[in-house]
Amino acid sequence: MKYYIKYVLVTVFILTVLNAYSQDMDSLTIRNIYSEALTSFTAYDNLRELCKNIGGRLTGSKQVVDAAKWYLGKLQSINVDNAYLQDVMVRNWVRGDKETAYSNSKSGKNDFHVCALGTSVGTGEKGITGKVIEVKSFDELKKLGRENVEGKIVFFSRAADQRGYTTGYGYGSSVGQRVNGAVEGARYGAIGVVVRSATDSYDYFPHTGVMRYNDSLPKIPAIGISTKDADKLSELLKADSDLSFYFRTTCKQNPDVQGFNVIGEIKGSEKPDEIILVGGHIDSWDLGEGAHDDGTGIIQSMEVLRLFQSLGIKPKHTIRCVAFIDEEIDQKGARKYAEVVKEKNEKHIAAIESDMGGLTPHGFAFEMSEERLEKYKNYQKYFEPYWLHLFVKGGSGVDVSFLNNAEVDLIGLIVDSQQYFDYHHSANDVFENVNRREMQLGSASLAGLIYLIDKYDIR
Amino acid sequence: MKYYIKYVLVTVFILTVLNAYSQDMDSLTIRNIYSEALTSFTAYDNLRELCKNIGGRLTGSKQVVDAAKWYLGKLQSINVDNAYLQDVMVRNWVRGDKETAYSNSKSGKNDFHVCALGTSVGTGEKGITGKVIEVKSFDELKKLGRENVEGKIVFFSRAADQRGYTTGYGYGSSVGQRVNGAVEGARYGAIGVVVRSATDSYDYFPHTGVMRYNDSLPKIPAIGISTKDADKLSELLKADSDLSFYFRTTCKQNPDVQGFNVIGEIKGSEKPDEIILVGGHIDSWDLGEGAHDDGTGIIQSMEVLRLFQSLGIKPKHTIRCVAFIDEEIDQKGARKYAEVVKEKNEKHIAAIESDMGGLTPHGFAFEMSEERLEKYKNYQKYFEPYWLHLFVKGGSGVDVSFLNNAEVDLIGLIVDSQQYFDYHHSANDVFENVNRREMQLGSASLAGLIYLIDKYDIR
Numbered sequence: 001m002k003y004y005i006k007y008v009l010v011t012v013f014i015l016t017v018l019n020a021y022s023q024d025m026d027s028l029t030i031r032n033i034y035s036e037a038l039t040s041f042t043a044y045d046n047l048r049e050l051c052k053n054i055g056g057r058l059t060g061s062k063q064v065v066d067a068a069k070w071y072l073g074k075l076q077s078i079n080v081d082n083a084y085l086q087d088v089m090v091r092n093w094v095r096g097d098k099e100t101a102y103s104n105s106k107s108g109k110n111d112f113h114v115c116a117l118g119t120s121v122g123t124g125e126k127g128i129t130g131k132v133i134e135v136k137s138f139d140e141l142k143k144l145g146r147e148n149v150e151g152k153i154v155f156f157s158r159a160a161d162q163r164g165y166t167t168g169y170g171y172g173s174s175v176g177q178r179v180n181g182a183v184e185g186a187r188y189g190a191i192g193v194v195v196r197s198a199t200d201s202y203d204y205f206p207h208t209g210v211m212r213y214n215d216s217l218p219k220i221p222a223i224g225i226s227t228k229d230a231d232k233l234s235e236l237l238k239a240d241s242d243l244s245f246y247f248r249t250t251c252k253q254n255p256d257v258q259g260f261n262v263i264g265e266i267k268g269s270e271k272p273d274e275i276i277l278v279g280g281h282i283d284s285w286d287l288g289e290g291a292h293d294d295g296t297g298i299i300q301s302m303e304v305l306r307l308f309q310s311l312g313i314k315p316k317h318t319i320r321c322v323a324f325i326d327e328e329i330d331q332k333g334a335r336k337y338a339e340v341v342k343e344k345n346e347k348h349i350a351a352i353e354s355d356m357g358g359l360t361p362h363g364f365a366f367e368m369s370e371e372r373l374e375k376y377k378n379y380q381k382y383f384e385p386y387w388l389h390l391f392v393k394g395g396s397g398v399d400v401s402f403l404n405n406a407e408v409d410l411i412g413l414i415v416d417s418q419q420y421f422d423y424h425h426s427a428n429d430v431f432e433n434v435n436r437r438e439m440q441l442g443s444a445s446l447a448g449l450i451y452l453i454d455k456y457d458i459r
Numbered sequence: 460m461k462y463y464i465k466y467v468l469v470t471v472f473i474l475t476v477l478n479a480y481s482q483d484m485d486s487l488t489i490r491n492i493y494s495e496a497l498t499s500f501t502a503y504d505n506l507r508e509l510c511k512n513i514g515g516r517l518t519g520s521k522q523v524v525d526a527a528k529w530y531l532g533k534l535q536s537i538n539v540d541n542a543y544l545q546d547v548m549v550r551n552w553v554r555g556d557k558e559t560a561y562s563n564s565k566s567g568k569n570d571f572h573v574c575a576l577g578t579s580v581g582t583g584e585k586g587i588t589g590k591v592i593e594v595k596s597f598d599e600l601k602k603l604g605r606e607n608v609e610g611k612i613v614f615f616s617r618a619a620d621q622r623g624y625t626t627g628y629g630y631g632s633s634v635g636q637r638v639n640g641a642v643e644g645a646r647y648g649a650i651g652v653v654v655r656s657a658t659d660s661y662d663y664f665p666h667t668g669v670m671r672y673n674d675s676l677p678k679i680p681a682i683g684i685s686t687k688d689a690d691k692l693s694e695l696l697k698a699d700s701d702l703s704f705y706f707r708t709t710c711k712q713n714p715d716v717q718g719f720n721v722i723g724e725i726k727g728s729e730k731p732d733e734i735i736l737v738g739g740h741i742d743s744w745d746l747g748e749g750a751h752d753d754g755t756g757i758i759q760s761m762e763v764l765r766l767f768q769s770l771g772i773k774p775k776h777t778i779r780c781v782a783f784i785d786e787e788i789d790q791k792g793a794r795k796y797a798e799v800v801k802e803k804n805e806k807h808i809a810a811i812e813s814d815m816g817g818l819t820p821h822g823f824a825f826e827m828s829e830e831r832l833e834k835y836k837n838y839q840k841y842f843e844p845y846w847l848h849l850f851v852k853g854g855s856g857v858d859v860s861f862l863n864n865a866e867v868d869l870i871g872l873i874v875d876s877q878q879y880f881d882y883h884h885s886a887n888d889v890f891e892n893v894n895r896r897e898m899q900l901g902s903a904s905l906a907g908l909i910y911l912i913d914k915y916d917i918r
């Protein structure tokens with residue numbers, strides 16, 4: 001692209017749209033929120049500190065505790081009215097040694113890029129070896145039955161279906177084998193499972209993520225394998241179905257430990273007992289730095305408070321940001337938070353979650369009745385200059401969903417999903433893959449919506 | 460993000476939207492176009508070949524000729540009805556040695572990351588040294604006048620204004636000093652100019668791009684400097700305004716050489732003499748691989764033909780893809796193409812350009828009357844499932860704009876701009892920074908719109 005002819009023309013369009021609303025003080029305030037977010041480096045510098053100084057933050061780890069203390073300190077440094085830790089007992093699953101896997105077949109030995117799936121048992125020090133049975137679905141496994149599966153390693157090789165527009169579609173199409181593969185394998189006597197990573201990317205990065213056991217079945221070890229390695233293994237099996245596969249993981253479950261939700265708030269000037277919550281989760285998987293999942297969510301949530309303060313916006317209701325622990329495994333943080341809300345009879349009027357990555361926002365998903373959503377749609381016009389075109393019914397977020405009751409409006413930020421699962425739960429989820437402006441458009445979108453909810457009490 | 464709860468909910472919304480249209484054959488065809496684009500790796504593999512085997516493709520270089528031959532071969536390999544090169548004489552500016560720059564001040568020597576601006580004269584073998592005068596605008600330079608500027612190096616340090624939603628806004632706010640800085644410097648007797656890169660990114664990559672001379676003024680050498688180095692130089696100047704700055708560039712202008720536009724087409728079954736054009740530019744700057752600017756544009760344009768063929772869509776009109784040469788400097792390719800169109804009296808009914816990067820598409824900019832645009836807006840509904848929410852008046856593209864006349868509908872693909880200027884004209888514009896799905900959403904959007912234009916002859 002040569003220079004600015006096209007951009008100026010597009011900008012003319014944008015400015016025209018802007019002008020149409022600019023008599024309106026609300027659009028001016030929202031314009032100021034976006035301008036401040038886009039020109040500030042504070043949130044991006046915070047994300048860098050979180051990712052580079054602390055890194056991956058597995059629930060139950062020292063890192064997730066360090067992150068909570070760091071986050072609390074950051075909240076205090078921007079002089080919020082109140083900032084504190086909330087105790088939560090959480091699981092302490094540890095990964096152990098770097099995982100290894102290889103096959104031996106007629107054509108020789110092949111190494112693979114693998115990782116233990118989250119909460120899996122380990123193989124023991126010596127690892128396990130077995131023949132491999134490849135399946136694309138649980139139905140296929142069922143048809144093969146115990147006689148074909150017993151004593152073997154089950155290889156779940158179904159790829160993400162890439163036809164959908166959102167990459168969540170592909171993820172949803174393939175993640176079931178990660179979550180329930182070990183249960184289904186154990187049901188037919190398998191000794192371990194290998195699962196193709198639930199991602200659209202085609203590379204050598206294995207992706208982790210939570211898996212589940214069924215207490216009535218043996219707990220067998222489960223690993224994720226990169227998409228390129230998964231194809232390689234399929235190819236080797238075609239040439240030699242008798243190949244033997246070895247993998248070794250030393251992950252294990254230690255006793256539960258203390259963890260923390262982190263909470264910060266600006267007190268409302270008129271209705272301090274009514275809360276508008278914005279949050280994400282402070283824990284992450286450990287292979288990367290938990291940048292998009294969900295470093296950006298908690299940094300954006302804190303940034304909402306900073307934007308309000310920096311622009312001198314005094315909310316009528318209390319604006320509270322929450323960094324929940326343990327979203328990735330048992331959601332103990334969200335459960336504890338919801339319990340305390342009930343105990344204290346705290347009134348939340350809205351709870352908004354950012355946990356789809358620090359990518360360009362496209363709108364909001366509203367978990368509420370059509371009737372209630374119609375009220376929110378009146379505010380969509382304020383976000384059109386920023387290309388937020390989706391004000392739709394949909395899921396809000398895992399953590400805020402524990403607050404579900406008729407009085408709380410649950411909302412999730414919708415972002416461009418195309419790159420998300422390239423990073424998600426892998427060593428690729430690092431600071432360098434976050435674009436400052438994209439993340440900050442999310443911060444501004446959250447702050448803008450909260451500004452309107454606070455001012456007009458949409459209920 | 461834990462697993463697929465939210466995504467499934469968002470997907471339910473998407474599928475609901477899909478179902479609303481699925482009785483309609485056109486939406487089904489467009490759905491098939493997107494599915495084929497999202498599941499195919501052909502275009503992405505082509506982009507990898509272009510970027511990795513040929514790389515940067517400066518107008519006038521051997522690489523841009525190699526690229527034309529490669530592109531022609533690719534067109535032939537997908538059995539289009541007609542594929543050929545169109546001769547174009549183009550400029551042959553060569554960069555020469557890797558550029559160097561440093562300052563000497565009270566605090567010692569500092570090196571900077573710089574690059575010659577496109578079409579600049581060189582400094583000569585020995586380089587040039589001078590005192591530096593820093594300005595933010597041409598007005599400021601004018602006020603300083605010849606007495607303060609003569610014999611010095613002018614440092615244009617205005618940063619891109621980051622407040623706008625599109626990054627084109629910031630680019631437009633700062634690129635003028637790159638294009639006309641040398642003219643304005645020479646007007647007051649400067650011996651050279653150093654220009655802060657027109658980008659939102661904050662790093663050590665200098666960005667090049669075309670600059671202009673005025674024949675009535677001395678031609679002085681011009682370099683771009685990375686944004687971090689620009690700040691460093693400002694800082695050094697604050698501490699020591701007498702510092703001396705050295706830079707050396709050996710770029711020069713050789714005699715014009717032969718270059719090529721590349722043209723491929725599927726002949727229309729009913730109106731073969733009426734053409735729907737889709738194109739981008741085959742030349743690029745030389746610091747990177749010309750991936751987003753505009754490798755993706757020409758790969759998407761060829762992919763439109765492949766999608767039609769692969770899905771058995773037989774167009775009524777001729778669908779022609781064009782890879783224009785020399786977009787970055789003199790637009791000789793686009794001028795020649797338009798001349799030949801006139802000579803041969805070829806009738807174009809629409810011309811669509813993709814030259815804003817292979818990023819997630821948001822819609823189309825229509826360079827036409829409101830009345831004509833209203834007709835296109837009837838088709839917007841087909842693109843809503845793919846989040847294309849902009850069907851707006853705006854600039855189409857530099858190359859297709861030479862076809863401007865009342866009979867041709869000029870259209871440009873609008874994409875997410877947030878990352879674009881991080882890569883644009885820098886060593887960062889490489890294959891690795893293109894996401895396959897984002898690029899392919901662009902291919903499918905172009906193909907879908909062309910399918911509708913062809914079928915309904917929107918005129």
